Amino acid sequence: MANWVxxxxxxxxxxxxxxxxxxxxxxxxxxLALLLGAVALYGGLVxxxxxxxxxxxxxxxxxxxPSAWMSLFIYGVMAVAAFIGLVWRIKIAEVVAMESAPVGAxxxxxxLVTGSLWGKPMWGTWWTWDARLTSELVLLFIYLxxxxxxxxxxxxxxxxxxxxxxxxxxxxxxxxxxxxxxxxNTLHQGSTIRLLGPxxxxxxxxxxxxxxxxxxxxxxxxxxFARVRADLIASEGGKAWVxxxxxxxxxxxxx
Amino acid sequence: xxxxxxxxACAALxxxxxxxxxxxxxxIAMPVLYAVIVTTLFPFAIGPExxxxxxxxxxxxxxxxxxxxxxxxxxxxxxxxxxxxxxxLMLAPQPLALLVAMKILAHWxxxxxxxxxxxxxxxxxxxxxxxAMPVLVIALLLSTPLLCLLGAVLVALTAGSRRSGMLLAxxxxxxxxxxxxFAAGALAAAQEGLPWVAxxxxxxxGLAMALVLAPLACAAALRIAMDT
Numbered sequence: 245m246a247n248w249v250x251x252x253x254x255x256x257x258x259x260x261x262x263x264x265x266x267x268x269x270x271x272x273x274x275x276l277a278l279l280l281g282a283v284a285l286y287g288g289l290v291x292x293x294x295x296x297x298x299x300x301x302x303x304x305x306x307x308x309x310p311s312a313w314m315s316l317f318i319y320g321v322m323a324v325a326a327f328i329g330l331v332w333r334i335k336i337a338e339v340v341a342m343e344s345a346p347v348g349a350x351x352x353x354x355x356l357v358t359g360s361l362w363g364k365p366m367w368g369t370w371w372t373w374d375a376r377l378t379s380e381l382v383l384l385f386i387y388l389x390x391x392x393x394x395x396x397x398x399x400x401x402x403x404x405x406x407x408x409x410x411x412x413x414x415x416x417x418x419x420x421x422x423x424x425x426x427x428x429n430t431l432h433q434g435s436t437i438r439l440l441g442p443x444x445x446x447x448x449x450x451x452x453x454x455x456x457x458x459x460x461x462x463x464x465x466x467x468x469f470a471r472v473r474a475d476l477i478a479s480e481g482g483k484a485w486v487x488x489x490x491x492x493x494x495x496x497x498x499x
Numbered sequence: 500x501x502x503x504x505x506x507x508a509c510a511a512l513x514x515x516x517x518x519x520x521x522x523x524x525x526x527i528a529m530p531v532l533y534a535v536i537v538t539t540l541f542p543f544a545i546g547p548e549x550x551x552x553x554x555x556x557x558x559x560x561x562x563x564x565x566x567x568x569x570x571x572x573x574x575x576x577x578x579x580x581x582x583x584x585x586x587x588l589m590l591a592p593q594p595l596a597l598l599v600a601m602k603i604l605a606h607w608x609x610x611x612x613x614x615x616x617x618x619x620x621x622x623x624x625x626x627x628x629x630x631a632m633p634v635l636v637i638a639l640l641l642s643t644p645l646l647c648l649l650g651a652v653l654v655a656l657t658a659g660s661r662r663s664g665m666l667l668a669x670x671x672x673x674x675x676x677x678x679x680x681f682a683a684g685a686l687a688a689a690q691e692g693l694p695w696v697a698x699x700x701x702x703x704x705g706l707a708m709a710l711v712l713a714p715l716a717c718a719a720a721l722r723i724a725m726d727t
Contacts, residue, residue, distance in 0.1 A: 389670035
């Protein structure tokens with residue numbers, strides 16, 4: 245078994261190495277997100293046929309559903325990073341968890357807004373106290389609470405640890421959001437796309453959706469890495485590697 | 500009880516917290532006063548029709564009790580952190596989770612018990628039918644300790660931060676949604692003459708879980724927030 249993988253992961257835990265790695269990956273992830281997003285939007289808005297019942301209004305799912313997936317996916321990433329940060333006190337894990345929260349909150353907000361825009365013509369109301377809508381709103385509040393707690397501490401690492409704890413407490417809500425449509429049979433429809441078994445969706449509608457899902461993942465990586473770089477620069481301000489970057493000197497490479 | 504043993508330390512801490520609260524009796528009255536004032540605002544705001552008030556009475560009382568507890572939670576650990584006794588509790592040989600549980604118990608006795616006592620009065624001000632009163636009291640007896648335990652974990656997290664008032668509300672309110680749903684659900688069922696045991700049992704299950712987990716989580720959160 246090659247041991248360069250654990251070695252590489254171990255090195256990635258060092259802020260300057262992660263800073264450079266994130267800087268190298270970020271433009272590619274952002275470019276890929278734009279490209280895949282454009283392809284998915286073309287596929288979803290132009291190529292895919294109109295729905296027999298909803299007409300063209302259904303096309304908002306190409307934004308709504310990937311955002312909803314991301315709102316849960318990011319919470320999962322954040323919870324894993326928060327756990328790693330709390331247990332092994334790895335600084336990068338703490339920063340990744342904390343900088344995921346605003347991105348996750350943005351995706352949750354997009355999910356709620358697009359769902360509300362779709363709900364007006366389809367359900368006849370902007371908002372209803374449906375189980376999934378309510379639990380998604382609660383998810384937004386949890387994200388905002390995490391962001392607020394992180395920024396309320398003088399000491400960033402202390403704030404990160406406290407907020408990481410809140411991430412783990414709030415993780416209870418994620419399965420509730422995911423299974424709400426199965427547990428409570430309310431207005432929001434059940435999931436049509438299944439990992440196991442056949443999906444209840446036409447292939448010409450499915451591929452733009454999955455492409456958009458990849459695009460949002462790439463966007464998350466790009467946005468997260470940009471935020472992590474900014475956070476690392478801010479919190480490591482006094483360190484030599486930051487000074488070297490600020491002064492434009494290559495510096496001695498710790499990697 | 501031998502001095503220095505864990506039961507003796509817990510008893511001493513409980514007695515100390517209750518004595519401190521008793522010396523400042525005005526503070527105990529504040530949440531009750533707050534609940535009474537907010538309750539009297541409702542008939543002014545939505546109109547005094549008894550049928551309308553009776554329909555919303557249960558939910559309104561639960562939300563008011565929740566907000567009153569939220570207001571009182573802010574100074575659960577503040578005094579101890581400011582005068583340094585929290586550090587001593589953390590350094591004590593007894594498990595911090597148990598000591599914290601005693602502090603939460605003392606807080607529940609001083610802040611929530613008075614609220615439970617006045618809640619039937621508030622509910623009858625809002626024309627809640629008398630046959631639903633026992634369910635209201637049972638639901639409050641189960642849900643207020645649950646809220647205190649959940650709240651204590653979050654208060655512990657904000658212990659080291661600069662501002663915490665609104666932040667505490669932002670963090671606590673999403674977590675207590677299920678408590679409100681089950682408590683108000685039991686009351687609504689009782690008002691309509693339906694069986695109300697199931698939501699009460701859910702509350703009891705949640706309380707049993709929180710009794711075990713919340714003090715441990717609270718102790719861990721205090722250690723994080725105080726950075727020891």
